[in-house]
Amino acid sequence: MPELPEVEVVRAGLEPAVTGALITGVEVFDERSLKRHSPLEGPFDGLLEGRRMLAAGRRGKFLWFPLSDRGGAPAQALVTHLGMSGQVLLRTPGVEEDGLLRIRLHIEHPERGEFWVNFVDQRIFGSMAVDRLLPTSDGHDGGYFGFAAQLGLEPHGEAWRASVPAQVAHIARDPLDPAFDDSAFFAALARKKTGIKRALLDQTLISGVGNIYADESLWAARVHYEYPSDKLSRPRARELLTEVRIVLEKALAEGGTSFDAQYVNVNGVSGYFAHSLNAYGREGQPCPRCGTPITREQFMNRSSYFCPRDQRPYRPRAPRT
Numbered sequence: 001m002p003e004l005p006e007v008e009v010v011r012a013g014l015e016p017a018v019t020g021a022l023i024t025g026v027e028v029f030d031e032r033s034l035k036r037h038s039p040l041e042g043p044f045d046g047l048l049e050g051r052r053m054l055a056a057g058r059r060g061k062f063l064w065f066p067l068s069d070r071g072g073a074p075a076q077a078l079v080t081h082l083g084m085s086g087q088v089l090l091r092t093p094g095v096e097e098d099g100l101l102r103i104r105l106h107i108e109h110p111e112r113g114e115f116w117v118n119f120v121d122q123r124i125f126g127s128m129a130v131d132r133l134l135p136t137s138d139g140h141d142g143g144y145f146g147f148a149a150q151l152g153l154e155p156h157g158e159a160w161r162a163s164v165p166a167q168v169a170h171i172a173r174d175p176l177d178p179a180f181d182d183s184a185f186f187a188a189l190a191r192k193k194t195g196i197k198r199a200l201l202d203q204t205l206i207s208g209v210g211n212i213y214a215d216e217s218l219w220a221a222r223v224h225y226e227y228p229s230d231k232l233s234r235p236r237a238r239e240l241l242t243e244v245r246i247v248l249e250k251a252l253a254e255g256g257t258s259f260d261a262q263y264v265n266v267n268g269v270s271g272y273f274a275h276s277l278n279a280y281g282r283e284g285q286p287c288p289r290c291g292t293p294i295t296r297e298q299f300m301n302r303s304s305y306f307c308p309r310d311q312r313p314y315r316p317r318a319p320r321t
């Protein structure tokens with residue numbers, strides 16, 4: 001399953017081709033990939049054709065492309081979620097896809113020319129949708145918008161910046177988002193009374209941290225995955241959040257984000273960057289820190305990998321007698 005760094009690579013790869021591009025045609029080959037599109041918004045293809053994509057945004061694992069205004073219609077965006085196996089591939093028109101093509105957008109960029117944006121998805125957990133943009137509750141940018149927002153290249157004003165698609169609004173900001181509220185996150189941990197890994201995977205507290213990067217961050221911060229979130233001291237919570245950011249940034253740095261790579265290559269073929277993992281998937285192998293064999297335990301239908309020596313479970317102190 002693509003996680004935040006993989007999705008960011010997709011966003012950054014698409015950005016130069018889609019920002020400012022006109023959508024000239026839409027082909028839907030499998031309606032199941034529109035399961036997050038509400039017919040109440042209007043027909044998916046009719047809503048897209050003739051509009052421009054103004055930017056490429058991301059929050060956690062959601063991607064969206066704010067659309068140019070259309071007389072009186074509410075502000076809208078094309079929202080994309082890759083699910084378990086989705087890919088968004090930039091292609092030269094005429095080159096047929098051998099994978100499981102579900103949706104194709106025909107786009108025309110003022111400088112770069114015509115492309116196909118192919119949404120390929122093997123397992124149909126991913127989707128595309130046109131969704132309404134809602135103002136953010138904190139007034140900050142809805143997510144990360146890359147160079148277009150930074151350089152002010154957008155030709156249609158900036159109303160879309162401090163907004164977020166309705167179906168993304170309930171998702172918390174991700175830890176790489178400059179508007180992520182660290183104090184609110186620590187307060188939520190103290191309030192939640194849940195295992196710390198559950199909290200890291202809870203998209204309403206913090207988004208974009210999946211199973212792999214949760215395990216890696218917990219290993220780096222030496223926190224057991226079942227440690228009660230409300231028992232974690234503020235300094236340890238702060239250290240954990242720092243490690244989450246380091247792990248995500250490292251994966252991003254190793255992933256590369258060039259336009260050429262996106263264009264020629266297929267994003268996420270292997271699913272994950274081939275970066276070095278310290279705990280995840282390393283059952284029985286020595287902990288890189290202390291040499292103790294890494295342990296795997298069942299966790300929410302998946303696995304947790306941790307070092308049993310450095311990541312000790314919570315032990316309540318015995319009451320004084």
Ligand SMILES: [Zn+2]
Nearest residue numbers: 287290307310
């Ligand atoms: Zn260890």
